[in-house]
Amino acid sequence: MSVQAARAVQDLDHEVEADDRAVFGFWVYLMTDCVLFASLFATYAVLHKNTAGGPSGHQLFDMPYVLVETMALLTSSFTCGLGMLAARDGRKNAVVAWFTATFALGVTFLTLELAEFHHLATTGAGWSRSGFLSAYFTLVGTHGAHITIGLIWMVVMISRVLGSGLTRGNIRRLTLLGIFWHFLDLVWIFIFTIVYLMGTARV
Amino acid sequence: MSQHAGTERLDSGLAHAGVRSYVSGFAISILLTIAAYLMVTDQVLPTGPLIAVILVVALAQFGTQLYCFLHLGTESRPRWKLLMFVAMVIIVLILVLGSLWIMRNLDSRMTIPQQEQYMNSQQGI
Amino acid sequence: MTVAGIFGRLTWSNLFPSVLVTQAAVVSIGLGLVAAVALVTYLRRWRWLWKEWLTTVDPKRIGVMYIIVAVLMLVRGGVDVVLMRAQQATSVGAAAGVVPTSTFQQLFSAHGTIMIFFVAMGLMFGIINLVVPLQIGARDVAFPFLNATSFWLFCAGMVLINASLGVGEFSAAGWLAYPPLSELRYSPGVGVDYWIWSLQIAGIGSLLSGINFFVTILRMRCRGMTLMRMPLFSWSVLCSMFLVMFAFPVLTVTLSLLFLDRAVGTHFFTAGAGGDMMMYVNLIWAWGHPEVYILVLPAFGIFSEVVATYSRKPLFGYVSMVLALAAITLLSFTVWVHHFFTMGAGADVNAFFGIMTMVIAIPTGVKIFNWLATMYRGRIHFSAPMYFFMGFVFLFTMGGVAGVMLAVPAIDYQLHNSLFLVAHFHTMIVSGVLFGDFAGLIYWLPKVIGFKMDDRLLKYSAWCWIVGFVLAFGPLYLLGFMGATRRTSHYASDTGWQPLFVVAGLGVAIIAVGVAIMLLQLLLSVQRRKQNRDTTGDPWNGRTLEWSIPSPVPVYNFAVLPVVEGRDAFWAAKQRGDASGAAAVRYEDILLPANTPAGLAIGMLAFVVGFTLIWQMYWATPLAILAIIVVLAIRTTATDDSERVITAAEVEGIERSRARAGLA
Numbered sequence: 001m002s003v004q005a006a007r008a009v010q011d012l013d014h015e016v017e018a019d020d021r022a023v024f025g026f027w028v029y030l031m032t033d034c035v036l037f038a039s040l041f042a043t044y045a046v047l048h049k050n051t052a053g054g055p056s057g058h059q060l061f062d063m064p065y066v067l068v069e070t071m072a073l074l075t076s077s078f079t080c081g082l083g084m085l086a087a088r089d090g091r092k093n094a095v096v097a098w099f100t101a102t103f104a105l106g107v108t109f110l111t112l113e114l115a116e117f118h119h120l121a122t123t124g125a126g127w128s129r130s131g132f133l134s135a136y137f138t139l140v141g142t143h144g145a146h147i148t149i150g151l152i153w154m155v156v157m158i159s160r161v162l163g164s165g166l167t168r169g170n171i172r173r174l175t176l177l178g179i180f181w182h183f184l185d186l187v188w189i190f191i192f193t194i195v196y197l198m199g200t201a202r203v
Numbered sequence: 204m205s206q207h208a209g210t211e212r213l214d215s216g217l218a219h220a221g222v223r224s225y226v227s228g229f230a231i232s233i234l235l236t237i238a239a240y241l242m243v244t245d246q247v248l249p250t251g252p253l254i255a256v257i258l259v260v261a262l263a264q265f266g267t268q269l270y271c272f273l274h275l276g277t278e279s280r281p282r283w284k285l286l287m288f289v290a291m292v293i294i295v296l297i298l299v300l301g302s303l304w305i306m307r308n309l310d311s312r313m314t315i316p317q318q319e320q321y322m323n324s325q326q327g328i
Numbered sequence: 329m330t331v332a333g334i335f336g337r338l339t340w341s342n343l344f345p346s347v348l349v350t351q352a353a354v355v356s357i358g359l360g361l362v363a364a365v366a367l368v369t370y371l372r373r374w375r376w377l378w379k380e381w382l383t384t385v386d387p388k389r390i391g392v393m394y395i396i397v398a399v400l401m402l403v404r405g406g407v408d409v410v411l412m413r414a415q416q417a418t419s420v421g422a423a424a425g426v427v428p429t430s431t432f433q434q435l436f437s438a439h440g441t442i443m444i445f446f447v448a449m450g451l452m453f454g455i456i457n458l459v460v461p462l463q464i465g466a467r468d469v470a471f472p473f474l475n476a477t478s479f480w481l482f483c484a485g486m487v488l489i490n491a492s493l494g495v496g497e498f499s500a501a502g503w504l505a506y507p508p509l510s511e512l513r514y515s516p517g518v519g520v521d522y523w524i525w526s527l528q529i530a531g532i533g534s535l536l537s538g539i540n541f542f543v544t545i546l547r548m549r550c551r552g553m554t555l556m557r558m559p560l561f562s563w564s565v566l567c568s569m570f571l572v573m574f575a576f577p578v579l580t581v582t583l584s585l586l587f588l589d590r591a592v593g594t595h596f597f598t599a600g601a602g603g604d605m606m607m608y609v610n611l612i613w614a615w616g617h618p619e620v621y622i623l624v625l626p627a628f629g630i631f632s633e634v635v636a637t638y639s640r641k642p643l644f645g646y647v648s649m650v651l652a653l654a655a656i657t658l659l660s661f662t663v664w665v666h667h668f669f670t671m672g673a674g675a676d677v678n679a680f681f682g683i684m685t686m687v688i689a690i691p692t693g694v695k696i697f698n699w700l701a702t703m704y705r706g707r708i709h710f711s712a713p714m715y716f717f718m719g720f721v722f723l724f725t726m727g728g729v730a731g732v733m734l735a736v737p738a739i740d741y742q743l744h745n746s747l748f749l750v751a752h753f754h755t756m757i758v759s760g761v762l763f764g765d766f767a768g769l770i771y772w773l774p775k776v777i778g779f780k781m782d783d784r785l786l787k788y789s790a791w792c793w794i795v796g797f798v799l800a801f802g803p804l805y806l807l808g809f810m811g812a813t814r815r816t817s818h819y820a821s822d823t824g825w826q827p828l829f830v831v832a833g834l835g836v837a838i839i840a841v842g843v844a845i846m847l848l849q850l851l852l853s854v855q856r857r858k859q860n861r862d863t864t865g866d867p868w869n870g871r872t873l874e875w876s877i878p879s880p881v882p883v884y885n886f887a888v889l890p891v892v893e894g895r896d897a898f899w900a901a902k903q904r905g906d907a908s909g910a911a912a913v914r915y916e917d918i919l920l921p922a923n924t925p926a927g928l929a930i931g932m933l934a935f936v937v938g939f940t941l942i943w944q945m946y947w948a949t950p951l952a953i954l955a956i957i958v959v960l961a962i963r964t965t966a967t968d969d970s971e972r973v974i975t976a977a978e979v980e981g982i983e984r985s986r987a988r989a990g991l992a
Contacts, residue, residue, distance in 0.1 A: 025470060039582070
């Protein structure tokens with residue numbers, strides 16, 4: 001008996017259970033990622049005053065710039081959500097459109113962030129300048145690395161949906177990607193508040 | 204139709220969500236972000252209370268997005284996702300608050316006076 | 329950070345060690361590898377090896393591989409011990425001892441790292457892979473491909489740490505590599521980098537396994553098996569995996585930060601420019617304490633199964649045992665400062681963590697009493713696993729009491745980093761984790777390999793371990809009180825320590841005999857496997873579901889997924905007389921995941937990532953990472969080839985060919 005026939009004979013429930021496990025497993029993985037970020041936040045909190053004679057956050061952070069970044073990421077989380085709804089409802093073109101928008105906004109965010117990093121690194125505020133800067137770059141940079149992975153994943157998913165449509169597997173992976181992308185905006189809320197806002201407020 | 208049934212089990216939160224959930228979540232998040240931003244750039248409160256307020260605002264936005272975007276708490280019982288989230292929060296609080304308490308204690312007790320003086324004189328503002 | 333050419337900082341002079349014992353190690357490992365390759369070639373088993381083992385996603389096979397690797401690493405870690413004991417027994421006064429100091433430092437660093445990360449974690453994950461799906465009545469784990477990848481990542485870490493013997497050197501900074509010693513200035517060589525990447529890669533494997541088994545236990549229990557009907561071993565694994573998931577990310581971060589300090593000049597833990605060395609100690613132990621509970625909880629679970637089975641009684645106090653596990657799990661995140669009371673925190677911080685450390689001893693004590701109560705009025709069969717259990721009860725209790733002493737910060741100021749501490753934690757790990765894992769292996773291996781092992785020889789081995797342990801570590805408790813610190817390679821003769829070190833060396837020799845007996849009996853058992861065949865699937869009159877299926881277990885585990893109505897479901901079925909299952913059972917086609925080389929590929933690429941980062945061949949690292957992404961992208965393209973069918977007729981054939989308990 002071929003695999004397709006065997007699967008057809010098998011209860012649809014098994015497939016659904018497998019999807020359910022995938023989503024739950026991924027959620028659990030994200031919880032562990034939260035602990036990873038928490039360790040980086042703890043390190044930042046311990047080291048944020050250790051400027052070693054170098055610049056502090058207050059001197060370095062360009063708040064309007066950060067606000068633009070934040071809005072880009074927040075909007076991308078929104079468009080991602082709309083893409084998820086489209087996937088649920090089987091609207092393939094809407095899925096491609098919304099996720100492309102999400103990708104564009106995500107690239108905007110990442111570009112702004114990399115430009116900021118580059119500027120800091122080339123003006124004597126690189127990550128080997130002080131404990132504070134080491135912690136800053138690593139915390140924000142780890143978030144940026146996650147964003148990068150998300151963007152690569154998004155490109156793969158968009159091309160898969162264009163290629164084979166909204167198959168069960170594609171919908172499952174889009175769901176995971178969506179959860180991942182929302183989670184990254186959640187982490188950014190804390191980076192925005194604890195690193196940028198608090199860094200600027202401490203006078 | 205079967206695909207729809209599949210996605211219902213796939214992410215039960217997503218199954219019952221509507222556009223409204225995302226729009227309102229987005230709108231509230233924008234408002235909270237701008238509010239916190241303006242409070243800091245205009246220095247509306249002294250630093251101590253200001254920090255407390257923006258932390259509360261951050262938590263509010265966190266909760267908003269958890270509910271509106273991630274539909275946490277809307278799954279049918281047993282609520283394993285919610286449970287894992289709560290467990291994570293507890294562990295994170297222990298690790299972060301614990302580390303802050305421990306390190307603050309250690310750093311204040313284990314820094315010799317000359318070192319402290321040097322560090323203070325070097326403190327960028 | 330400079331890109332120093334194609335080979336980074338690897339030069340010809342790194343390619344072979346200069347110290348005799350290390351040379352001997354490299355040569356023996358090399359010969360061993362050659363012998364293994366020759367054997368497989370001679371038996372023409374390459375295709376078989378590839379098809380049945382290297383590309384498998386079957387947790388039973390993966391479990392066996394974990395155990396093989398762990399046992400090999402046990403031998404290596406043990407050889408490290410023999411050398412250390414020899415050194416400490418002889419290097420007194422004018423005598424130089426058997427190894428140079430720099431080698432001694434690498435020995436104790438390698439010993440701890442290997443024993444914790446590769447022996448204890450390996451045995452644990454091996455047993456978990458073998459047993460958990462069977463105990464919960466499932467056919468597989470939640471994410472089979474992820475499971476295979478985790479194993480190969482574990483292997484990559486193992487290969488890295490062994491590579492450090494021949495190519496370069498290992499860390500001399502202890503098994504936890506505290507800064508500033510582990511920072512670039514005081515450890516400029518590759519040793520600490522080997523340590524970092526070996527653990528980082530293996531650690532990611534562990535984290536993924538943690539998620540995998542956590543989801544498996546929560547989501548794949550058979551019908552009727554509520555959590556409160558689940559066997560205690562599976563409960564202990566659930567709790568342990570919870571700890572893995574929430575502790576290992578802290579290790580990932582800490583190792584990364586240390587590497588950044590060394591490789592790119594950041595200042596997380598440096599002695600200037602705003603670094604905070606104490607933060608490293610804080611972070612590494614925030615991981616490190618949960619880690620020891622990760623190791624010991626499954627061992628407790630094993631004892632719960634073993635004691636109940638060999639006492640022919642249900643486990644006493646099931647609910648309190650579950651609550652105790654849950655309590656230990658939560659509390660294990662609240663005690664970590666007890667590893668650095670002497671770093672200088674105030675009385676408030678130290679007192680809080682000291683109290684919490686004492687509190688966590690309480691649920692552990694509850695468990696010991698429950699095991700003893702299980703034995704009380706049972707019909708006890710003193711098998712080899714029970715020998716290990718009895719050794720555990722006495723030794724672990726005493727070691728635990730020593731731990732409660734150390735939990736008092738004022739006492740700890742006297743005993744921190746003395747040999748008293750070393751004796752304490754070895755008592756916990758050896759009599760707890762190791763004895764538990766040994767008992768589990770003896771108890772469960774027959775289910776997987778299909779034949780029993782030699783109980784008499786294993787009892788001799790248990791005696792060697794118990795007596796050897798007392799001789800090896802009893803003196804260390806005394807030495808600690810006498811002021812001997814850990815990690816000393818040389819001491820003055822007027823300390824009076826030497827006789828005690830000699831006794832300790834004798835103890836290690838006896839343990840070595842015990843290990844030799846274990847390995848010997850394994851070979852003998854393989855040779856005698858036809859006589860010792862387990863024909864019923866239930867050699868110990870077991871209580872739980874894994875004993876209801878044939879030995880060795882068919883690839884699909886259960887021909888028909890069981891439905892359960894209470895605890896100790898198989899025992900209940902046997903009492904009712906219907907353990908064999910209905911004669912007129914309807915077999916169905918079974919879908920199983922197909923083999924894949926992707927896990928092995930990812931493991932090998934991970935090794936390349938680690939190796940190139942260590943030797944600063946930075947051009948190659950992104951390529952290896954890219955290759956991993958490509959493998960994953962290809963792998964996640966689901967096709968029909970990713971699954972295979974076992975037809976109902978095949979299932980029936982397999983079931984008929986293997987005898988089962990209760991069947992005619």
